[in-house]
Amino acid sequence: MGSTVASGRVEPSSEQGRLELMDRLSDASWVAASQRGDTAAFNRLVLKWERQVYNLALRMLQDPDDAAETTQEIFLRAFRAIRSFRQDSNFSTWLYRIAANHCLTRLKKRGLHRSYSLDDEEMRATIDQQAPRQESHEQQFLREDAGARVREALVLLSADQRLVVELKFFKEMTFEEIADVVQAPLSTVKSRLYDGLSILKQHFAQRKQRA
């Protein structure tokens, strides 16, 4: 992970490519069993992908309890819709599509489906007030770590921008895969990503200045 994430996927002939292929094969067999109603097989998929889905929900929704509840709903939805999955894409792409749609719906219901600018004083106040109030001792310690800093910054992005940033930097997907997940044209995906990056860059620069 890092600034070299977009350097492209490794070739299947390499060791990492072989492992990826193994991953996909196991996904396919578990998916096939799940489509026959095998709950245990689906729970193997849950075990494999729950951390990625939970963290997507966490960074999208910014609330651990909400993220946990949403993750459970996402897997339940995925299980109930598994028969419609034709395996013409990766299981993860299909799962992320369900996760993304569910998170966006959740944000819309919460009324947070909006973008903020750094000049938005109300939003700045929200960020400054929210973090200390919700923190436990452990979280207070973690607040200064990278994850907390980034999560705090992600609030500044619109839900669509946040989702694209999530998929690009934390799920290491290509632009094409992201377009497949969010069901949007490639140009739209790139536009959302670079707009989001610009906001994040500005945020971190101002933070650095304040420090």
Next chain:
Amino acid sequence: MTDKCNHYRDLIPRALLGDLEAGRAAELEGHLSECAECRAEREQYGETLDHLAMVEDEPVPGHFFIPADARNASLRDLFGAVAWPWKLATATGLVALLLLAGLGLSALQFRSAGGVYAFSFGRPLPEWDNNAKNEAAIQALRVEMRSFVEETIQSERKQYLATLRSELARSSRGLAPEQRRFLQVALNDIEKRMNERMVTTGASIAAETASSMDTLYARLQAQRSQDLALIRKSITDTARVSQANDRQTQEVLTTLLEVADLQIKRGIN
């Protein structure tokens, strides 16, 4: 910062993510080597990417396993799981289906009478014409009856003539050839008239079938009586005008008349 800088600053994140063609990347590098502000911009983007790269996923608070009884998905869940274009298509399809069903029901006509059901979509139901149906059945019965009556009459006539011929042959054994020839001519004449009457009788019966069955039977009886009268008259006339009107011939003719009477009466009864 110039307009030129704005242009290159848009390219910086693209270059960092490998989303810039080699030529434009080199062009950007050329500008950056000359512009300190844009280099600072690139540094800020680089730091932003570093922040993102340092993030590690949080551990899950607990597993999100699916319970064994989670199989039955509600329609609402399934609908919620599909992408919005499919939702739109499904909703449109359902609305179209409902409209079609509504139109179909509004155009549906149904009628039940006497254990017979009739349906129609769009077009009005034809008039429920019991009389027409009955009339058609009655007409078919009349045609059948007419055919039967015609066949019966013709059969009877043939039988009369055959009986007359047989009786003539039996009774005229002792007669002179001239007498036998006279009687033969008389019988041929009777047969010819009878055949002519068959044609007119058929038309007459056909006309009678337009009326009731009772009228038809009455017409049949009358026809038989007329046939009897015709045979009597033919034989009597033949005998009267004959030059061979002797006693023997008269006896034969009388016998023939009696036989014919018996046959006809038996047929009528």
